[in-house]
Amino acid sequence: MSRVLLVRPEESRSKYDFQGVIENECLELEWIMAILEAEGYEVTIFDRQVERKTFAAFLTGQEFDVFYGECRCFQEPFLLEYAELFKKQCGGLVIAGGIHAQICPERLYKDYIDIVLSGFNYYDLPAIIAGERTAANLSWQEAGEWHSTAKQPVDIRKMPRPNRSYFYAHPERYQYLDMKHAMWVRSAFSCPYRCRFCVRSHMNGGVYSRRDVNDLVDEIEENDNENVYLVDDDFLFDENYVRTFIHTIKERGIHRKYICYGRADFIAAHEDIIRDFKDIGLVYVLSGLEDISDERLISYDKRNTVANNERCIAVCKKYDVRLMAMFILGLDWRGKDFHKLYRYIRQNDLKHVAVSIYTPEIGISEAEYITDDLTHFDYLHLVARPVHLSVRQWYFHYYVLLIRLFLKAQRDGIYDFLDYGSYIRSFIRTILRRGEDDA
Numbered sequence: 319m320s321r322v323l324l325v326r327p328e329e330s331r332s333k334y335d336f337q338g339v340i341e342n343e344c345l346e347l348e349w350i351m352a353i354l355e356a357e358g359y360e361v362t363i364f365d366r367q368v369e370r371k372t373f374a375a376f377l378t379g380q381e382f383d384v385f386y387g388e389c390r391c392f393q394e395p396f397l398l399e400y401a402e403l404f405k406k407q408c409g410g411l412v413i414a415g416g417i418h419a420q421i422c423p424e425r426l427y428k429d430y431i432d433i434v435l436s437g438f439n440y441y442d443l444p445a446i447i448a449g450e451r452t453a454a455n456l457s458w459q460e461a462g463e464w465h466s467t468a469k470q471p472v473d474i475r476k477m478p479r480p481n482r483s484y485f486y487a488h489p490e491r492y493q494y495l496d497m498k499h500a501m502w503v504r505s506a507f508s509c510p511y512r513c514r515f516c517v518r519s520h521m522n523g524g525v526y527s528r529r530d531v532n533d534l535v536d537e538i539e540e541n542d543n544e545n546v547y548l549v550d551d552d553f554l555f556d557e558n559y560v561r562t563f564i565h566t567i568k569e570r571g572i573h574r575k576y577i578c579y580g581r582a583d584f585i586a587a588h589e590d591i592i593r594d595f596k597d598i599g600l601v602y603v604l605s606g607l608e609d610i611s612d613e614r615l616i617s618y619d620k621r622n623t624v625a626n627n628e629r630c631i632a633v634c635k636k637y638d639v640r641l642m643a644m645f646i647l648g649l650d651w652r653g654k655d656f657h658k659l660y661r662y663i664r665q666n667d668l669k670h671v672a673v674s675i676y677t678p679e680i681g682i683s684e685a686e687y688i689t690d691d692l693t694h695f696d697y698l699h700l701v702a703r704p705v706h707l708s709v710r711q712w713y714f715h716y717y718v719l720l721i722r723l724f725l726k727a728q729r730d731g732i733y734d735f736l737d738y739g740s741y742i743r744s745f746i747r748t749i750l751r752r753g754e755d756d757a
């Protein structure tokens with residue numbers, strides 16, 4: 319029987335990681351675990367988000383035949399390090415997959431990687447491990463040459479139930495802010511929208527695929543975990559689907575608390591759905607408001623308006639749903655834009671806010687980058703040059719905004735589980751330290 323190791327590396331090695339604040343269940347590894355165990359493989363998961371040991375320490379004295387590692391763009395250096403170490407130490411078959419592999423598989427073509435799986439067809443893994451090379455979305459190395467099969471989207475209904483034994487073995491982890499041990503459930507692959515900056519709609523070859531709503535509710539019902547994170551890139555998409563979901567949950571008497579992503583235009587146009595969703599347990603809705611100017615929303619191809627965003631804010635307030643308002647900080651911003659955003663957040667009394675630095679994604683953008691360090695593609699670093707400010711000036715305004723947002727959150731009494739003081743001190747130190755090297 320082959321022993322398979324499924325790995326997800328850490329998200330960051332900087333002091334600004336979200337360990338202990340936001341930790342994502344490794345759903346894709348759990349699907350793979352279910353598929354391989356059904357075929358008789360012995361499977362182990364190593365998720366560095368929650369493991370105390372380093373990968374090197376974990377691997378010492380262990381024997382595995384197969385390594386499968388997944389990563390996002392900013393985790394690529396960590397995954398490569400893990401894969402190389404595994405090859406050196408265990409010498410087995412090394413497979414790389416995950417979101418990054420779907421967008422830029424060629425970046426993972428390394429001597430110590432044998433196979434790159436660039437699709438969701440995890441059900442092909444038993445045959446791939448057995449030596450077949452006919453599955454879709456496959457690249458493999460043979461005598462130093464890489465070969466590939468055609469890309470093919472996957473029907474999400476082919477996914478098995480995930481094996482959640484690892485998730486349940488870590489009851490103190492996998493939280494979303496104050497919602498402890500939040501179980502990830504996915505109803506769809508990809509996103510039907512095409513916002514210019516976003517990599518999510520490129521998943522599954524850009525083909526949107528959604529499960530039957532009863533099957534989704536079955537999965538929630540089968541697990542009595544209190545907190546459920548509906549991790550679709552946009553759960554609030556099809557009005558009939560969401561209404562049926564709410565109705566079915568109610569009808570079956572299922573009591574859970576929910577987190578989901580949803581577009582602001584949908585929330586603005588469907589107040590009754592937000593009311594009913596709140597009624598069955600909606601706590602957080604994560605929405606990309608992105609910007610406070612219609613021109614920029616158009617430039618992002620967001621297909622939304624500032625007026626919709628404001629209506630969305632009002633609807634969430636009315637029904638006491640916590641809106642996690644997500645904004646993008648543009649490369650074309652001047653100092654006054656950072657200030658305007660902060661003023662907008664205050665005026666609209668937004669309690670939960672997340673800001674990301676505009677990041678032209680590798681694989682979907684032609685941008686000229688100012689760094690080749692992929693760990694900087696984490697939305698917390700500039701990877702392309704700002705238009706009107708120097709890198710140093712841009713970061714100065716960025717850190718001032720972060721400090722103001724943290725102070726506001728502290729005044730509002732949210733995120734009490736965070737050590738505000740240490741974040742704020744660290745931002746101030748970073749401002750003082752940033753110098754000639756960034757100019």
Ligand code: SF4
Pocket residue numbers: 509510511512513516517518519551552581606
């Ligand atoms: S930003 Fe949201 S709505 Fe736009 S493509 Fe990405 S996931 Fe879809």
